Amino acid sequence: MEFATFANRAATIEAESADLEIVAHVRDLLTEAGDDLPIVARFVQGRVFPAWDSTTLDIGPNTCYEAIARAAGTNVGADDVEERLAESGEIGAVAASYDFGGQQGLGAFVGGGGSGAGGADDDNDDNGGNGTDDLTVRKVHDTLTDLAAAEGSGSQDRKVDLLFGLFNRCSSDEARYLARLVLSEMRIGVGEGTVRDAIAEAFDVPQEPVERALQVSNDYGQVAETARNDGVSGLDEIELKIGRPVQAMLAQAGTVTDALEEWDAAAVEWKYDGARIQLHHDPTNPGNPDGDSNGETHVFSRNMEAVTNALPEVVEFADQHLDCPAILDGEVVAIDDDGSPLPFQEVLKRFRRKHDVAKAREDVTVRPVFFDCLHADGDDLLEEPLTARHDQLQSVLAAEPQQEPEEIDGFSLLWVTDDPDEIEAIDADALETGHEGIMLKNPDSTYSPGRRGKNWQKRKPDVETLDCVVTGAEWGEGRRATFLGTFELSVRDGDDLEAVGKVATGITDEKLEELTELLEPHIVAEDGTAVELEPAVVFEVGYEEIQTSPTYSSGYALRFPRFLGVRYDKDTEGAETLERLETLFES
Numbered sequence: 001m002e003f004a005t006f007a008n009r010a011a012t013i014e015a016e017s018a019d020l021e022i023v024a025h026v027r028d029l030l031t032e033a034g035d036d037l038p039i040v041a042r043f044v045q046g047r048v049f050p051a052w053d054s055t056t057l058d059i060g061p062n063t064c065y066e067a068i069a070r071a072a073g074t075n076v077g078a079d080d081v082e083e084r085l086a087e088s089g090e091i092g093a094v095a096a097s098y099d100f101g102g103q104q105g106l107g108a109f110v111g112g113g114g115s116g117a118g119g120a121d122d123d124n125d126d127n128g129g130n131g132t133d134d135l136t137v138r139k140v141h142d143t144l145t146d147l148a149a150a151e152g153s154g155s156q157d158r159k160v161d162l163l164f165g166l167f168n169r170c171s172s173d174e175a176r177y178l179a180r181l182v183l184s185e186m187r188i189g190v191g192e193g194t195v196r197d198a199i200a201e202a203f204d205v206p207q208e209p210v211e212r213a214l215q216v217s218n219d220y221g222q223v224a225e226t227a228r229n230d231g232v233s234g235l236d237e238i239e240l241k242i243g244r245p246v247q248a249m250l251a252q253a254g255t256v257t258d259a260l261e262e263w264d265a266a267a268v269e270w271k272y273d274g275a276r277i278q279l280h281h282d283p284t285n286p287g288n289p290d291g292d293s294n295g296e297t298h299v300f301s302r303n304m305e306a307v308t309n310a311l312p313e314v315v316e317f318a319d320q321h322l323d324c325p326a327i328l329d330g331e332v333v334a335i336d337d338d339g340s341p342l343p344f345q346e347v348l349k350r351f352r353r354k355h356d357v358a359k360a361r362e363d364v365t366v367r368p369v370f371f372d373c374l375h376a377d378g379d380d381l382l383e384e385p386l387t388a389r390h391d392q393l394q395s396v397l398a399a400e401p402q403q404e405p406e407e408i409d410g411f412s413l414l415w416v417t418d419d420p421d422e423i424e425a426i427d428a429d430a431l432e433t434g435h436e437g438i439m440l441k442n443p444d445s446t447y448s449p450g451r452r453g454k455n456w457q458k459r460k461p462d463v464e465t466l467d468c469v470v471t472g473a474e475w476g477e478g479r480r481a482t483f484l485g486t487f488e489l490s491v492r493d494g495d496d497l498e499a500v501g502k503v504a505t506g507i508t509d510e511k512l513e514e515l516t517e518l519l520e521p522h523i524v525a526e527d528g529t530a531v532e533l534e535p536a537v538v539f540e541v542g543y544e545e546i547q548t549s550p551t552y553s554s555g556y557a558l559r560f561p562r563f564l565g566v567r568y569d570k571d572t573e574g575a576e577t578l579e580r581l582e583t584l585f586e587s
């Protein structure tokens with residue numbers, strides 16, 4: 001397909017506002033694309049490479065300005081391009097404002113070659129033979145692929161040369177969309193859904209298999225071509241591939257209350273405070289293109305970037321623990337010398353690092369923990385329910401079949417329960433172990449790549465906090481026998497204090513020790529392990545919601561109260577009133 005045809009169609013699409021019309025234009029574009037279908041299906045979304053491919057053009061705006069300036073004529077400089085950009089605010093319009101094509105002499109000079117139409121791009125010139133100088137989408141694609149591969153000293157000059165070669169052959173409309181493509185600013189209103197619908201319409205296949213194939217392959221070009229050449233049966237055959245990342249399933253904010261209302265039971269997991277990773281490993285395929293592994297290993301970020309070389313611990317983990325081809329979804333967490341998790345900021349010192357990885361590894365250690373399994377030993381598991389995928393994860397990671405789940409390295413435990421108290425206890429454990437909290441998942445849900453839906457919920461940070469007086473507590477058990485815990489919370493009602501609940505969640509042993517020291521002097525009565533406290537200390541607590549309750553003297557109860565801190569700056573006079581609790585309940 002000629003690049004001019006593509007550019008014309010892009011202009012038509014950009015001018016169109018009706019979604020259905022846009023789909024129809026994209027459909028026509030795909031139908032006309034011929035052998036260039038995979039390229040066109042990506043270009044129309046502003047992509048040069050498939051979504052799974054982390055190759056980038058690595059072109060800064062200045063490289064692009066310089067190439068435009070050079071193609072625009074001897075007396076145009078990059079600063080002139082920038083000035084026009086400041087005026088128009090859009091690189092496509094700037095590129096379209098120049099008259100290109102007159103720089104053959106300079107092109108020959110710059111590239112040192114003699115292909116006339118662009119000096120620097122004298123290889124694979126698909127127009128050379130027929131005597132015309134029309135740019136094709138394939139030529140643009142191949143040149144940009146060469147450009148992406150340029151590295152090392154002189155690579156920026158080479159990139160400018162290659163880009164100049166393309167702009168020099170562009171008409172005004174072609175230049176507009178080339179500039180936008182190169183700077184990832186296509187913005188003609190074509191989203192992923194549009195291309196999916198257009199593929200289905202163009203090649204007369206239902207949307208569902210197209211959608212599935214897109215989720216699995218992350219490649220609009222491949223899916224478009226398969227839909228055209230092999231129809232539904234071809235699409236159904238597209239499978240996950242080791243080395244091609246899948247978009248990560250995402251979570252939305254939720255509450256325990258909502259989760260238990262929606263599902264019979266919730267799958268509860270710890271929420272790790274690290275960075276999302278997707279591990280692809282094939283021990284049967286020696287010769288790793290990426291990273292230092294015995295098999296083939298790739299680690300991808302949440303955005304499907306390759307981060308393999310930055311995380312040698314994960315590659316080593318794969319080598320040691322995986323003996324079948326697998327794709328695992330998880331989190332990489334920074335840990336201290338005892339293996340306890342460190343804050344997220346520490347992981348960032350390691351993630352995406354390209355240089356001095358060994359040195360960075362000495363400073364910060366990371367370890368992976370996996371909560372999902374997308375592929376195991378030849379089977380794609382996206383369509384399996386969460387609990388089945390988790391069972392697979394366990395068997396993939398277990399060193400021996402009978403290994404206790406708690407003993408399995410890198411394996412995130414999952415509890416399926418409809419008991420709010422159990423969920424609260426899991427949350428408390430998670431926080432105490434230094435994790436962020438909990439995730440609540442639908443145990444029956446399939447894995448939906450790239451989707452942020454109700455099936456995965458991260459427990460929402462508390463909307464409101466309350467400052468409550470601590471009026472009672474209980475001595476703990478076992479190793480916590482010397483600590484006070486399970487604190488009774490009250491609000492003021494005139495001169496009285498009325499209980500609204502008990503908080504036991506979100507408190508570490510260290511904190512319990514501090515709180516015990518703080519509260520012990522205020523004990524006024526003891527009955528077994530129960531302790532009555534004179535009102536003196538105010539806790540800030542979070543909660544999910546307020547409900548009416550016969551259990552506490554206030555007539556209300558906080559659902560899922562969580563300890564946030566001591567309000568050392570407040571005395572009991574500053575604590576919350578029953579009146580405010582009522583207002584909050586009403587609202």
Ligand SMILES: Nc1ncnc2c1ncn2[C@@H]1O[C@H](COP(=O)(O)OP(=O)(O)OP(=O)(O)O)[C@@H](O)[C@H]1O
Nearest residue numbers: 250251269270271272273275276331371412439458
């Ligand atoms: N057990 C788990 N299951 C799923 N995700 C987990 C789990 N533990 C930690 N996570 C992390 O939590 C993330 C989702 O919540 P979070 O709010 O932390 O993510 P974010 O990147 O800040 O926001 P968002 O994903 O909503 O844009 C996941 O992408 C994953 O990285």
